[in-house]
Amino acid sequence: MQVTMTVNDVEVTREIEGRLLLVHFLRDTLGLTGTHWGCDTSNCGTCVVWLDGEPVKSCTVLAAMAGGHEVRTVEGLAKGAELDPVQEGFRQCHGLQCGFCTPGMMMTCRALLDKNPDPTDAEIREAISGQICRCTGYSTIVRSVRWASVHEAAAKEGADA
C-alpha cells in the first residue's frame, strides 16, 4: 500500500506493508535513525515521536495510521543550526549518559514545555514516567528540562522587553 505523511515538515510518500510499524518506517524506510527502537512493547519510550503534535510510542503505531498526518522526530527539533532549548538543556545539564533514551525523552519534554512552560519537578517526572533511562539519569533529565524552561522564559522576557 502507499502511504503519504509529513515528517518534520517534509511530505513523504512510500510503498509499504500494512504491518510496518512507524518506528521502522522512520528508521529503515526514511533513514531517520534519531528515533530509537527499544523494548518493542510500548514500555521504554525511546521511540517517542509526535503524531499531530502529541507524543506517541512509534513501536505501537502502524506507519499506515500516520498516513495523512504530521509526524515530528528528534531530527525536527532544532531550527537549522540552533538547538531547541530542550536539546541545549540536555547538553548543559548532562541530561544523557549513553544517549539511548534521549530522543524520546526530548520529544516528550518539548511537548510538556509547549503545554506547561513552567513545570514542577513532579510534573516533569510524571511526563516522562512512561520512559526508561537505563543509566538511571532521571535527576539530570529533570534538571535539563528545568534549564530549558528557565532559559525559554528569560528569552521570552527579553523579546517582550
Next chain:
Amino acid sequence: MQVPAPFEYERATTVDHAIGLLERLGSSARLVAGGHSLLPMMKLRLANFEYLIDINPLHEELGYIRFHGTEVRIGALTRHRELLESAELAAAFPIFRDAERVIADPIVRNRGTLGGSLCQADPSEDLSAVCTTLDASCVIRGPGGAERVVSMEEFHVGPYETAVGDDEMLTEIRVPVREKGGSAYEKVERRAGDWAVVSAGAAVWLSGDGTIADARVGLAAVGPNTTGIPDISAALVGRPPAEELYEQAGAIAAGACDPVTDQRGSAEYKRHLANELTRRTLRKAVERARS
C-alpha cells in the same frame, strides 16, 4: 524484532463505513483504535487477522463526553488522556480520574481509548472495572444503523470475549448519573503503569438521611471478567456508612472473587487485596458522596 503477521490495512471514514467493512470481511477483520493492546498481541502472534480496520479517523464522531441529564455518554474513541483531563467527568465520577492516573503512562494514554479498553476484555483492565462499578451500559451498533444497548455483565462474555458481533462495533458507553453519589478506584500494581495485581472500584449513593441508598463494588484481575458483586450492594443498602460495614463488604469481596496464583501474586494475597481495596474505595466513595 516483533512484527505482526501480514494483514491488509483498511481505513474507516465513518462508523457506518467501518460496519460496512466488517459486514463484508467478517471474522477475518478486526477494528483497531489506539492499538496499544491489539498491536502487542499481534506482534506476539497471539492475535492474527487478515484485515485491520483503522477507526482512528472516527475520533471526531466518537470522541466525546456529553452530559444528558440522567446519564453521561462517552464516545468509544475517547482517549485515556481525554477521560483523565475532563474536569466535568471527574466532578461527576472521580473514579475515572483515580483509574486513569494509574493506567499505563501519559504517552500510552495519548492513544488508548475507552472503547478499545472495554473491547479488549482483559480481566485485569481498569476501565472495565470502572464501568462495571458505575453500572454503565454499552451501545453496540450493527448493519443498517441498528443499535442495541447491553449491560457490562452482558458485554463481557469471557476473557478477551465480548458481546460485539463480527459485523458490529461498540460506539458509546452510558453511565447513569444519580444524586448524592461518590466513587473511587484503587489499584495495586507491581510497578507504575502495570496491569493490576488487584484493583477495586466503589460507587456509593446516599439517601437524604445519610444512609446508603445504593452501593456497587467492581473488582479487576480476580476472575474471568471484571465483576460487580451484588451481595455487597445488598449488605450495604439502607445502612448508615460505618467502618464495620466496609469490613463486612471487604470480607464479601474476598469470598466472592476467584483469583488464581500467578507471577503477580498468590490467590491468597489477591483475596487479601480484594478485601482491603474494597474497604478503602468504599470509605473514600462515602467521603466523596458526603462532600
